[in-house]
Amino acid sequence: MEVLFGDWKNRESHKGKLFITDGVIDKELWNKSKNKVLFLLKEAYDSKRVEGSWDLPTLIRREKVSGRTFKPMAQWVYGIHGLMKNKEIIPFQEDGADVKLALLSSSIINIKKSSGAKKSSSKNLARYVEEDWDLISEQIAIIQPKIVICGNTWSLIRTKISHHKISDRAYLSEGVLYIDYWHPANRASNKMNYYALCALVQLAINKLENNSSKIATES
Numbered sequence: 223m224e225v226l227f228g229d230w231k232n233r234e235s236h237k238g239k240l241f242i243t244d245g246v247i248d249k250e251l252w253n254k255s256k257n258k259v260l261f262l263l264k265e266a267y268d269s270k271r272v273e274g275s276w277d278l279p280t281l282i283r284r285e286k287v288s289g290r291t292f293k294p295m296a297q298w299v300y301g302i303h304g305l306m307k308n309k310e311i312i313p314f315q316e317d318g319a320d321v322k323l324a325l326l327s328s329s330i331i332n333i334k335k336s337s338g339a340k341k342s343s344s345k346n347l348a349r350y351v352e353e354d355w356d357l358i359s360e361q362i363a364i365i366q367p368k369i370v371i372c373g374n375t376w377s378l379i380r381t382k383i384s385h386h387k388i389s390d391r392a393y394l395s396e397g398v399l400y401i402d403y404w405h406p407a408n409r410a411s412n413k414m415n416y417y418a419l420c421a422l423v424q425l426a427i428n429k430l431e432n433n434s435s436k437i438a439t440e441s
Contacts, residue, residue: 223364230335230357231275235350239336242266244278244329246365251327257306259299260329260367262375263405264347267338278330287317287325294406294415296325301420302369303327306427311420314413329365333358333375344378351378359383369399369423376402392426399426 223245231241244266246252266278287296297314300321304312315321334342334350351358359382362370372379376393385395391402401422408415 223361226357226361226364230354233354235353236336238273240268240271240273240338241275241336242268242278242332242338243275243335244331245361246329247279247282248326251323252329255303255327257303258329258366258368259302259327260331260362260365260370261295261373261406262362262370262379263330263332263373264375265332265334265338265342267340278332282330283326287322290407291405292325293317294412295328295330296321297412297416298371298406298419299328300324301416302423305420305424311417311424314416316412329367331358331361331365333378347375347378351382355379355382367398369401371401371403371419373403373405376400389422389425389429391422392429394430399423399430401426 223243227241227243230236252258268276282292285292287293297316300315301312303324332338333354334347335354358379376391380393383395383400385393385400388394388399393400393402401419403419403422404410404415406415
């Protein structure tokens with residue numbers, strides 16, 4: 223991954239700017255996870271630094287289940303893991319050891335790794351997808367997720383991958399399930415977000431099983 227990020231940083235649109243790396247949050251827990259969940263989000267930003275580099279997974283390991291983004295992420299992964307294990311939606315859990323472990327066992331990729339802002343325009347984000355898609359897709363391939371939660375990013379990437387629709391907001395691409403969903407920091411209640419996402423994943427998994435299309439959850 224270091225070589226990939228080195229190439230990324232040296233591209234003209236990123237050179238000399240603050241570059242925020244991302245990826246697997248905890249490698250040991252990721253490798254142990256049967257249902258590897260990746261969050262594909264828009265951008266990270268730093269209101270103080272404008273150059274250099276820092277690592278988002280390191281920040282998440284330090285902050286753990288907190289804030290408007292990391293806490294919902296943890297809850298969502300906890301719910302997906304519970305759903306895949308029990309074949310039904312499990313009750314929402316605000317926090318706790320299992321929620322923390324769920325977060326640490328996931329991965330995160332931001333489409334835009336430099337010049338991040340609180341809110342960039344769709345046109346600006348689309349430009350980064352266009353310029354960096356070869357590296358974004360390579361990073362996804364290296365990480366090898368089984369479920370990708372697109373936090374308001376599906377519309378930016380859907381033309382870049384071959385896929386077919388499984389059910390509402392759910393798409394399959396090369397054995398990977400993509401869910402078109404809101405950003406974790408959206409303003410709806412955490413509990414409502416949790417149950418809505420779990421329902422979408424449950425519907426998609428049921429459709430896949432009924433159609434004998436397999437998402438490999440045990441390999």
